[in-house]
Amino acid sequence: MKFSVVVFPGSNSDYDAFYATSRVLGEDAALVWHKDTDLQGADVVILPGGFAHGDYLRTGAIARFSPIMSAVKAFADRGGPVLGICNGFQVLLEAGLLPGAMVRNDRIKFVSRVVAVRVEQTDTPFTVACASKQVLNLPIAHGEGNYYADPAELAELEANRQVVFRYSSAAGEVSSAHNPNGSLNSIAGICNRQRNVVGLMPHPERASEAALGSADGLVVLASAVKSLASLSFSRN
């Protein structure tokens, strides 16, 4: 199967996602330039981390106008699995593919460290290989990862089981003490109503080999491979 990783001019984790899917997972992978309009036969699309267009305005605010985003939207509308990591998650929010918004971390500063993340839902293409309530050790590195949604939106997210990942303790306990950025309901990642579009702030691709300190993130990428058989969507 083929992972297509979109490259915005300020992406900086594009190659990391490419490396994790191709070299570590052993799948086909392609880097797709943001000015292109063709996803190169993708089975899975990844919007990687970085600072897509410098993000001096608002993280991810300009990336949604890149030509490739029309193809990403069409792919998502057909049910294709799309994963937005960190800045890619922010781009998905700005593009309206996921609900809610990101604001500055509650402690203002950029935060870079390994955190524990609890898997809340296992019926998405990026968690299907996870155990229920499995705790993953994943790095975060962001200045604006404080997830916000208005109360109605938040209630709907919870009611529809769209919260896919929550920050937690190593034992899986969710509390404000384990929330690194002030996200509402300790949200680290969510999916859309159709469950095929997932965004998360932690970096699974940076935790894909034991040599890097954790291989916990590989299950997120491997889930996509596992789910492909059970997902039916048309690709061009």
Place this chain on the structure above:
Amino acid sequence: MAPVVIDTAVLERHGIKPDEYDRILQLMGREPNLLELGLFSVMWSEHCSYKSSRVHLKTLPTAGPRVVQGPGENAGAVDIGDGLCVVFKIESHNHPSFIEPYQGAATGVGGIIRDIFTMGARPIALLNALRFGSLDTALARRIFEGVVAGVGGYGNSIGIPTVGGEIVFDEIYAGNPLVNVLCLGISRIDGIVKGAAKGAGNPVFYVGAKTGRDGIHGATMASAEFDEKSAEKRPAVQVGDPFMEKLLMEACLEVMKTGAVLGIQDMGAAGLSCATSEMGSRGGLGMSIDVMHVPQRETGMTPYEIMLSESQERMLLVVEKGREHEVEAVFDKWDLHAVQVGEVTEGSRLKIHERGVLVADVPNRALTDEAPVYRRPMQEPSWQKAVQKLSLSDLGSAPPAQSAFDRLVAVPTIASKRWAYRQYDHSVGTNTIAQPGMSAAVVRVKETKRGLAVSVDGNGRFCYLDPHRGAMLAVAEAARNVACAGGEPIGGTNNLNFGNPERPEIMWQLGEAVRGIGDACRALGIPITGGNVSLYNETEGQAIFPTPVLGVVGLLDDASKTTTRIFKRSGAVVVMLGDNLGEIGGSEYLATLHGKVLGVPPALDLAREASLQKLIVGLIRDGAVESAHDCSEGGLAVALAECTFDSGGIGVTADIALCGDKPFLSAEAPGAKVEGLSGDWRTNATLFGESASRILVSASDEKLPAVIAAAKAAGIPAIVIGKTGGDRIRVTVDGKAAIDSLVADAEKAWATAIEQKMTGRAPL
């Protein structure tokens, strides 16, 4: 431009001394115009010309079987096998970081990154060595906060991980913080591109950010002392745009692969003046440009302003004639506009035009190779011998070891730097093998099994007390840290941070320090492949401690063999390799507990140091040890505690033999005799002395005989001092209780000390 009479006031404003002006007249064969004077001013500044340090730097060892590129280019390069080389250099941005901490630090990071990708290497890691005043002052907290945010803001955006470094706090740096940044990249050896002009008639392209009025005379500013008017120099600090640099980096690396780029240089200090004259003189050719083609951010800029601007994120390229379209196509892809500003010419002159009219015409070697070289007078400071004398009777009573330990683990220089490195993206790039906070940073080299261990170290206190020995100790510590991660040291880069070189005692410090670096590098087999000199680090006559910072790169053939300081399990045997001599001269203990910077720094036997480093590299490669940690600030006791930190609470029980009289009766530094040693003094010297050439390792019972045998063969003492286990740090001296702390308590104090200083409250 309107003719300006060059009088003493104009010369003074340009930082040009009367004898230097005489030399300009001689080299030019006529009076320069103001633009030409400006070119000389920036190119002959200390920052660009190394005029005070050059005679000393020439004595450093720069050759070695692995050296691909020594000093003189944008960065050095060392062979790491498989047709690859590591390209690295350290550079300072001290003066701008005092005036405007965020932008000063950010543009310092941007500048060194450009030096690395200019060579054709992809940058994969950043480290920094920082010095600030005491965090008990609002000024130091503000500068520290801004510098850390600036370092992170730039590196995080561009996506190069900041993987390590060191931070020291001392009031001597209150008015002159140090920001030294090391960048390291990987290139194919045959992919290295140099900063030399080639082939008369080839076009010269400008690409990147537009030129503005920012940073004019930045290099000159960095070559003067500070006074109460320094804040007025803010316009001389540049503003960084990491997104622009990201585009430039990707585009330049892509365009270099076409083979159409014959030479490339970034416009850093002295901007376009430096890039044009250095590329010309390196290539033995001339260059002719017209400033009207230079993209400008502001209107009405004069040729003087355009040539001297230090606007960031700009590059100058020499392109093979006829292949311009290939280069333009790559820059177009990245939405960058590459414009031809001139061409390479026969001869050796830099000719600057304004709309076709010649406005400056200078032999480019006059700006570069023929810049003045000073053999400035050197004089040992009159106070030098006095500060080396350490009399314990002057220090009062010795505090109990436990309270000294409690203080030391929480002193900002020793405490965890997580408050800083948690603001740095250290995992981007998926090469980071060692997490920040270890003795050395370790990154892997993708597509190979290899890894690179890197450390930056310098101890200004030691160098103040004895610059020659202090500098040797800096080289030894950086190399030892790299070796403790399993890396065989293969190359070094130095950043010399000193006061005003026009003062003979400062020049003596610099000369002695460079001599020390040379001695240690020769003994340890470390070629210096490049570096940076930052002088005039003084405010109102108060110079910083002489602070040479050494960056050492080590090679691991198998990155998976690396180890860290952290104890891995209970029940391991703890062994000290080396001698515990109890040397407390210049120690953190004396500074923190007694407020004194006195004595001589620890002795260093370079031959033994080399043997120790070979020993530890071999033990790690063979999997004989489970952890390895250098003993430095805070001595053996702090090093033992650091081995328990981040381990998940694995404790240690150790008994240390009381140190002898040897260091206190040292014959080699007769002025340094410590008088009146007794009782608790000796216990504290045993625990907190900073003797060099010591490494703490842990090993299994099964491997212990191999460790002892290898040490014996290397001629290094190996003393079993204790065992890991329990949840306490228990240290006795000759069986007598000295330290007994819960790991969790000591670790919390260590981990959160800086956070508490910065926020004024206890952390969560």
